[in-house]
Structure formats: C-alpha cells, structure tokens
Amino acid sequence: MHSADWWWLTQDRIPIGDTVVPVICASDETLLKNHSGDKQAWPLYLTIGNIHSSIRNRPTYAAYVVVALMPVPPKISADKSTKAEQNVLLEIKQRMLHWMMRILLEPLRPFREGEDCGRLWDCSDGKIRKCWPILSVWLTDHMEHSNLLGTKHKSCLRCTVPIDKLG
Secondary structure (H helix, E strand, O other): OOOOHHHHHHHHHOOOOOEEEEEEEEEOOEEOHHHHOOOEEEEEEEEEOOOOHHHHOOHHHOOOEEEEEEEOOOOOOOOOOOHHHHHHHHHHHHHHHHHHHHHHOHHHOOOOOOOOOOEEEEOOOOOEEEEEEEEEEEEOOHHHHHHHHOOOOOOOOOOOOOHHHOO
C-alpha cells in the first residue's frame, strides 16, 4: 500500500514531518449459528495501512481489530407484507446502517484541504508524531458494497448496462 500513488499524493497535502495513517475497514455479514443459534451480526474490522501487508494479512498477528458488531435486521418476508411495507422496512434498514456507520467512523471524518485533522499519537518507537488517520480502503463483497452505497444489488457501479445484458 505504501507504494500507491494515492499515498504519495496524500502525503504531499499534509504538513512536512506529519504521517499519513491509511485506515482500512473491512466488513462481512456473518451467521453466528455455532455460537448463538441463528443470530446474525455484521462485524466491522479496522487496521492501518502502515502495517506491512505480510503482517497485516496474517490472522495470527491480529492486525485487524473488531470495532463493532452491528445488528442485522431480520429479512423482510415477501408473502407477509405489502410492497409498500417492504419499501419502508428497507428504507429503515438503510438509514440504520448509515447512522451506525456515521457514529462509528466520526473520528475519521474526511480529510479536507487546509483543515488540520492531524492528531498527536504515541508511536511504537516511543516518539510522538502528528498522524492523519484517513479512511482509504473498505474491503467487502459486492452485496455489502451495494448496501453501504445504497445501490441495487444487481447493478454495476461503473456502467449503465441493463441487467438482462450482463454476462
């Protein structure tokens, strides 16, 4: 990640001597069948890009931390509700998801040009540095990506190809 153009361009936008801390989030809706019946949870994981990928991607090093276990609302039964009720419940689910994300990610509010978002942090070498935590990557599958963006699951986020024309 440290060789990406994004990192260099971002580093050029902050004061000299400060450190970019690329925040990487990951989420995956999980069935907790073996632990608590048929309950579901949506864990939100967090790590930083300053940790080398050979360490960050090894589960034994525990470089990812669970920030939250978000609730998963029950699925909407098509045969027990009207289309209008389904639309209302879907809207509530979407708003709840975005409200939770806003609360959880508030400390990582977006980097704005000219705004001082840096924070003093104790580093592993014993020094105190001014660090800029910036949300840079969100790892998820297509279904969750669609939920986070509020788009339809059967649509492409890059083009406008109709569903019947997709391969």
